[in-house]
Amino acid sequence: MDDWTFRAEQVTKVFGELRANDGITLQVRPGEVYGLLGPNGAGKTTLVKQVIGLLKPSSGSLTLGTYDLVEDPDAARQLCSYLPQAQMPIDSFKPHQVISLTGMIRGGDPVTVRQRSEEMIEALDIGEWRDTMGARLSGGIKRLVGFAMVTVWPGRVVILDEPTNDVDPRRRRLLWEQIRRLGDGGASVFLVTHNVLEAEKSVDRLAIINDGRLIAEGTPSSLKSEDRGRMRLQLMMVPGHATPEMPAFVHHHTRVGNNVMAAISEADSAHAIGWAQELMRLDEAEEYALAATTLEDVYIRMTGHVSEDMGGEVQA
Amino acid sequence: MTAPQAVEATPFTVNAGVGHWLQSYMMMTRWELTSLRMLLPLIVAIQIVIGGGFALGVGLLSDQMPTRAALYLSTGVTVVTLITVGLVMGPQLVANHKTAGTYDFMWSLPVPRTTQAVAWVTVNSVIALPGMVAALLIANWRYDLPLQVTLSIVPAVLLTIVTATMVGYAFAHAIRKPMITQLITTLVIFVILGFAPINFPPENLPDWLATVNLGLPFYHMAVVMRGGLTEGLVTNVGISYLVLGAYTVASVVVAAWVVGRRD
Numbered sequence A: 001m002d003d004w005t006f007r008a009e010q011v012t013k014v015f016g017e018l019r020a021n022d023g024i025t026l027q028v029r030p031g032e033v034y035g036l037l038g039p040n041g042a043g044k045t046t047l048v049k050q051v052i053g054l055l056k057p058s059s060g061s062l063t064l065g066t067y068d069l070v071e072d073p074d075a076a077r078q079l080c081s082y083l084p085q086a087q088m089p090i091d092s093f094k095p096h097q098v099i100s101l102t103g104m105i106r107g108g109d110p111v112t113v114r115q116r117s118e119e120m121i122e123a124l125d126i127g128e129w130r131d132t133m134g135a136r137l138s139g140g141i142k143r144l145v146g147f148a149m150v151t152v153w154p155g156r157v158v159i160l161d162e163p164t165n166d167v168d169p170r171r172r173r174l175l176w177e178q179i180r181r182l183g184d185g186g187a188s189v190f191l192v193t194h195n196v197l198e199a200e201k202s203v204d205r206l207a208i209i210n211d212g213r214l215i216a217e218g219t220p221s222s223l224k225s226e227d228r229g230r231m232r233l234q235l236m237m238v239p240g241h242a243t244p245e246m247p248a249f250v251h252h253h254t255r256v257g258n259n260v261m262a263a264i265s266e267a268d269s270a271h272a273i274g275w276a277q278e279l280m281r282l283d284e285a286e287e288y289a290l291a292a293t294t295l296e297d298v299y300i301r302m303t304g305h306v307s308e309d310m311g312g313e314v315q316a
Numbered sequence B: 001m002t003a004p005q006a007v008e009a010t011p012f013t014v015n016a017g018v019g020h021w022l023q024s025y026m027m028m029t030r031w032e033l034t035s036l037r038m039l040l041p042l043i044v045a046i047q048i049v050i051g052g053g054f055a056l057g058v059g060l061l062s063d064q065m066p067t068r069a070a071l072y073l074s075t076g077v078t079v080v081t082l083i084t085v086g087l088v089m090g091p092q093l094v095a096n097h098k099t100a101g102t103y104d105f106m107w108s109l110p111v112p113r114t115t116q117a118v119a120w121v122t123v124n125s126v127i128a129l130p131g132m133v134a135a136l137l138i139a140n141w142r143y144d145l146p147l148q149v150t151l152s153i154v155p156a157v158l159l160t161i162v163t164a165t166m167v168g169y170a171f172a173h174a175i176r177k178p179m180i181t182q183l184i185t186t187l188v189i190f191v192i193l194g195f196a197p198i199n200f201p202p203e204n205l206p207d208w209l210a211t212v213n214l215g216l217p218f219y220h221m222a223v224v225m226r227g228g229l230t231e232g233l234v235t236n237v238g239i240s241y242l243v244l245g246a247y248t249v250a251s252v253v254v255a256a257w258v259v260g261r262r263d
Ligand SMILES: Nc1ncnc2c1ncn2[C@@H]1O[C@H](COP(=O)(O)OP(=O)(O)O)[C@@H](O)[C@H]1O
Pocket: A015, A018, A020, A038, A039, A040, A041, A042, A043, A044, A045, A046, A047
């Protein structure tokens, strides 16, 4: 078989009254790193759990080439590697052991798996903890070990649910390099995240989901096309203060908490700064910032949420 | 250092068949035993103390235990140790997985689900057998019993342990809240100890309760174990094998159904 395209068609998952996934259709081609973005509770984990057979869709289909992943969960588990959002059970293992053992469970031969396991330990720079019992590892290192476990012998589809959680910035970059490499090896990487800025740099295509629905899909630059030539004016309002009336040069704006994000044309930058300073003088705003638009702006506009990293940036 | 090669995505085909099953079974057994490596000596020691302690403790009830009663007791204790591991220890270990949130990963591994269940039986046996043997040896030493161990102890132990483990496994997997699992298994074990003729003959029970027990697996577990450990203490062992065998099949079917279920 040479078609290894992953397809989700009209996937709907209902929990009681809640439509956690609502008619989601998307495709991931071999070699592609596909990001799945959305705020907490959007339904990302629910979608990937159906791919690996931990949940069953209420309706719709999930296929990999000619394999029906819903009908044949045994095949789904062999064809897809899965790093869950939840903890990995590695407390009584040493990293190099558990990476090799999982690789062998995934069908790798012992010699190659051991060799690759050492390579991954080095590539992720976790050699210091190669022989440390899992129970004594920090959350970030555990996450990296988990990543190495599920990718040391990767399946056709590699599902990573929030792989960078708790990982320090330097090793995050190493992790992203390894994620790219999975694509180079021909796997379809299906990557769940709510870190929009990281995803923007590293994914080939992405989907934004909100309230169970896929609301946008494309390459990072195609999603940003509407904001081309625009800047983001970010106003931090005095807590509780009402959103000020928008001047005519603001294309659109979003408020999240005390933050107001306004999209403006580059040509209007000077006007925007003047307006922001006036708001500060009137004690309506505490601070402002003007920056190039990123995927984050698209994301905020579409979901009404700021991503986690952005939230940190705003408070700083 | 040269960067590692891009790792090629596999597989090209989906595995099935006996070879794949056996391979997966061995891997999962290795996984479970390694996971328990730190706890294993403690768990086994506790099982030995429970088994031995029970054998000695009940003996305190009377100064001069008649041989027949002692024989009932010490063979019954072996059944109790096997059942406690399957119905109490096993579910608690599964509940630990659930509490730790590590369940999703274990359930996503590319092995047949049945291999995970059978690996579980294997691990439970490793835990239970030392306690069972210890209970028997201690009782034998304390009461000087006319034990006659025959080969039929092997199927007796297997059926008992598989049934108890699979019922516990199905419980633990079917019930979402680990707390509830533990309450239920604790309740089950007390009911079994008090109201099933394991450590004493069924004649000691009121007729109706003895009749009820004919339809439950516990009495039959005790009968087949006694068949393998003594000469002439029990009769109609064949019927007990049939009833227990049916329970074993049913417990395996239910466990397979539970683990194959998707929400
Ligand atoms: N097993 C379940 N039963 C009921 N509701 C669930 C279950 N799993 C998830 N949900 C709900 O479905 C929604 C989507 O959850 P999830 O897929 O985990 O979101 P995300 O991964 O995008 O943060 C949430 O509202 C969550 O509470």
